[in-house]
Amino acid sequence: MRRLKLTLQYDGTKFFGWQIQVKKRTVQGVLEETLGKLLNSQTQVQGSGRTDAGVHAKNQVAHFDTENPMPTEKILTALNFLVPEDIFVKSVKEVSPDFHARFSAVARLYLYQVRFTKSIFERNFVWQIHYKLDFEKMREAAKLFIGEKNMISFCRMHTETNSYFCKIYEIDFEELQDGFNFRIKANRFLHSTVRMILGTLVEIGRGHLKIDDLERILASDEKQKIGMTAPSLGLFLEQVFY
Amino acid sequence: MRRLKLTLQYDGTKFFGWQIQVKKRTVQGVLEETLGKLLNSQTQVQGSGRTDAGVHAKNQVAHFDTENPMPTEKILTALNFLVPEDIFVKSVKEVSPDFHARFSAVARLYLYQVRFTKSIFERNFVWQIHYKLDFEKMREAAKLFIGEKNMISFCRMHTETNSYFCKIYEIDFEELQDGFNFRIKANRFLHSTVRMILGTLVEIGRGHLKIDDLERILASDEKQKIGMTAPSLGLFLEQVFY
Numbered sequence A, B: 001m002r003r004l005k006l007t008l009q010y011d012g013t014k015f016f017g018w019q020i021q022v023k024k025r026t027v028q029g030v031l032e033e034t035l036g037k038l039l040n041s042q043t044q045v046q047g048s049g050r051t052d053a054g055v056h057a058k059n060q061v062a063h064f065d066t067e068n069p070m071p072t073e074k075i076l077t078a079l080n081f082l083v084p085e086d087i088f089v090k091s092v093k094e095v096s097p098d099f100h101a102r103f104s105a106v107a108r109l110y111l112y113q114v115r116f117t118k119s120i121f122e123r124n125f126v127w128q129i130h131y132k133l134d135f136e137k138m139r140e141a142a143k144l145f146i147g148e149k150n151m152i153s154f155c156r157m158h159t160e161t162n163s164y165f166c167k168i169y170e171i172d173f174e175e176l177q178d179g180f181n182f183r184i185k186a187n188r189f190l191h192s193t194v195r196m197i198l199g200t201l202v203e204i205g206r207g208h209l210k211i212d213d214l215e216r217i218l219a220s221d222e223k224q225k226i227g228m229t230a231p232s233l234g235l236f237l238e239q240v241f242y
Helices: A027-039 A072-082 A135-143 A193-205 A211-219 B027-039 B072-082 B135-143 B193-205 B211-219
Strands: A002-010 A045-047 A056-066 A087-095 A107-115 A147-150 A165-176 A179-186 A235-241 B002-010 B056-066 B087-095 B107-115 B147-150 B165-176 B179-186 B235-241
Touching: A002 A027, A027 A045, A027 A056, A027 A072, A027 A087, A072 A087, A107 A193, A135 A165, A135 A193, A135 A211, A179 A193, A193 A211, B002 B027, B027 B056, B027 B072, B027 B087, B072 B087, B107 B193, B135 B165, B135 B193, B135 B211, B179 B193, B193 B211
Parallel strands: A056 A235, B056 B235
Antiparallel strands: A002 A056, A002 A087, A045 A056, A107 A179, A107 A235, A147 A165, A165 A179, B002 B056, B002 B087, B107 B179, B107 B235, B147 B165, B165 B179
């Protein structure tokens, strides 16, 4: 038995997210089907984490086990020949059997792209907003998220988890001529957490929410109503750290 | 009768180019159909020039005439509501009846995007190549195109035109971390000219063609065989000058 690690890109626009679902086109589903054919044996693929419908990945990591002795370079070439054009496998590497794409990961970095003017060439990859933002306030508010924080108010209602705590290491706003890139790194994220954090920071940046309100929400152990959830299309899983 | 000027973006991926054709999805076709409905009268749209199948536009310019008194802001909003997501009308302005999108244009600027590593997020908008290029040689060769030149070898076989001469004002290579942007400005371009010039310069940059060969081809009044034609997907009509 060999354990193989995949690093891959996908354009999430036409996927119902990462996780396999009956009769829906998902990245995990397409990979398992393709690997099953290629390796002549049913193959389960474990990702570093799920991404939601419409969310993209620049470097998603996954692993699978196989008895098939096919060389990794051949698997890489064949996979890229077989997968649809919205998936690209960047590398296939043999790893130790105790490597686990999800449980060995120590941190995840997400990128979110926001632009202030419309460009149809980026329409599936950026959130286009049309109001001015106060970056100073957004940066000040972002600091409140740093550290080990209870994210109960920053995840979808029905998220099943044994803990709402996430250790957030870093939040960065990279200002561009025509918008900004938002990056956030944490040990883990719950369902929609990145999009809810960014949506909240944007509400603060446009003056619809006060930093005091955010402090109150973050201090509570019970789920509080927050503002906007940023749409999925601007979000990329940029890096997984091991 | 009012003459209105449109400035528009389109993602050329799913269009058979600008020019209206029976039973094919074209930008002109979509615009004429949409304006016909909106203005309640058959409307002909005249573009600054045709773009080929797969070619994009950041600022295509077109004009049309109408008897309808609808305000330009309303036409703009309604048009963007009605056109598909791969067209975006940036502005609608009333112009003098002697303005002509094609004949009043004095120059066109095209952008071509080339990248050295694969990114599926840009797959419809860049030419991805995997060999090294000598930019010094390419810049040297590019100089040979500047001026009023016979482009008979740099246009498609069946191009119908009364003159093969184009006045090329400017060629620029903007080197990027992971590729380059090529820009070329001329009074006019023939069918596939930008793609054939860039294809030829890339052949020189990778050492498959010599500058002497290019000089010989450019000096001839008869059609010569040249190298590669760059694919349509990296090409954008960036600006039309009046």
